Amino acid sequence: MLVEPSQQAVTITQVLGWARDLGFLGALIIIAWNARGKWDGAKSFIAETRAFMKTMTNHADTLVTNHLEHLQKSGERIEKALAQQSALLQEISDSTRKTKRK
Numbered sequence: 001m002l003v004e005p006s007q008q009a010v011t012i013t014q015v016l017g018w019a020r021d022l023g024f025l026g027a028l029i030i031i032a033w034n035a036r037g038k039w040d041g042a043k044s045f046i047a048e049t050r051a052f053m054k055t056m057t058n059h060a061d062t063l064v065t066n067h068l069e070h071l072q073k074s075g076e077r078i079e080k081a082l083a084q085q086s087a088l089l090q091e092i093s094d095s096t097r098k099t100k101r102k
Helices: 012-101
Strands: none
Touching: none
């Protein structure tokens, strides 16, 4: 895109050379602009994924620390109830055998 001062007129080859150079620079600018858009999209996707994983980790911690304790207490109550039920059924079974023997 240089103009030689010794020449009075601009030739067609110089104009075509300038057009080629401008086209090349324009293509580089467009490619860089589109690459920036893709990079921003990927960067935001990564940030959203990290935020989602942090939220899910917090929920898992809550589940383990809070709800698991409740489940263990509930399981202990169920175990006691089943033991009492088993003892009652054993008593009923024993009394039925004694009744049948008479």
